[in-house]
Amino acid sequence: MEEILIKYVIGEATAAEEEQVSGWLKENKSNVQQFEHFRLIWETSKTLQTESILDEELSWQEFKAIVNEAQADAKPDLPAGKLEKQKKPVRWMQMAAVWVLIAGAALVWFTQYYQAKAELITLQSFDTVKTDTLADGSIITLNKNSVAVYPEKFTGNTREMKLLSGEAFFNVAHNREQPFIVHINDAAVRVVGTSFNIRNNKTKAEVIVETGIVEVSRKKVTIRLRPTEKVDIDYGTGKFKKGITKDTFYNYYRTKEFVALKTPLWRVVEVLNEVYKVDIQIPDQVLANRKLTTTLRLGSLDPILEVIAIAFNAHIVHEGDKIIIQ
Structure with missing residues (x-):
């Protein structure tokens, strides 16, 4: 399809190929984007000043030999050497277009890359x-x-x-x-x-x-x-x-609350330690495994600890940098 697109943008496509491109563009948006990319490269490449280093006559002789050989292989009954010189050999036009497209693509990519970085x-x-x-x-x-x-x-x-x-x-x-x-x-x-x-x-x-x-x-x-x-x-x-994940504590910074639904106390404490950067401990494993169902508002830690103390009839003890629930 890329070869046909090249011929299309440089004006060398046949009527059948133009119809094929038209149908291809209607298939999805990505095809349209690809086509626009090709056309952008071609338009950009027109500003590039290039000088041909090809020997026109030698290139034409090579082109005739290739075509005649292909004709002989496809249809042996047709005589070779009947190809007349045209003003614009399509094969060389396509080859030249490919090189121009490569140069243009490099320029466009370079420009877009640095623009993207800046944005x-x-x-x-x-x-x-x-x-x-x-x-x-x-x-x-x-x-x-x-x-x-x-x-x-x-x-x-x-x-x-x-x-x-x-x-x-x-x-x-x-x-x-x-x-x-x-x-x-x-x-x-x-x-x-x-x-x-x-x-x-x-x-x-x-x-x-x-x-x-x-x-x-x-x-x-x-x-x-x-x-x-x-x-x-x-x-x-x-x-x-x-x-x-058995809870929605990960959402606390969006919802501004900790929602506990039959959640073990040790898990609530684990989250509070992480969020508030404290060291809350529960020495009693039975208490640590008891479950809590409530909504704790994100804010000061003291009101949260008070709710926990009331819910479990527990005491909050501060020992240095530690907070102990017992």
Whole structure:
């Protein structure tokens, strides 16, 4: 098809080939994009000043020999040497066009590459949660102390961005023809239209799916996840650990609350330690395994600890840097 497109843009296509290109363009949007790319390269190439180093007469003799040989092989009854010289040998026109297209492609790629670099947006949250709507309508919510990089406008066959560090929730706009890919270190999360949470740091990453289907790939390993499923990636060992998320605590920075539904107290404490950077301990294993059903508002830690104390008739004891529930 590329050969026909070359002939089409340089005006050497036959009526049948022009009809074939017309039908091909109607098949899907990606074909239109490819055609526009070819035409852009051709228009750009017109500005390039090139000097032919071909011997016209020698090239014509070679061209006649090739065509005559092909005719003799296809139809032995036709006499060779009957080809008359034309003003524009199509084969050499096509060969020259290919070289011009290559030169033009290099120029266009170079220009577009550096323009794309200049249009990258860096979203950094520092000490607050940030939300932004991307060019395709997808929404990204960045947790505190997180950094994401994405283009001002998505181009090409994919929508790609990077979560450099921290945590983010993605609500991706559906577009089957342009998959959405989030790069995390040397791994990639690929979706069409779905919502999921990624937590990424230097040593490991966690991906939790809320809706839709997500593919997580690293090197030659690909894991497919469905709603409520998650995968942990250990960058050091390269191991994937797939499992089920039994709560929605990963959403706390978006919803501003911790929703516990028959959740073991040790799990609630685990999340509180991570979010508030404290050291809460439960020495009594029986108490640690008791279950809690309530909604805890994100804010000061003391009111949360007070709710836990009332729910389990427990005491909160501060010992240095430790907080003990007993």
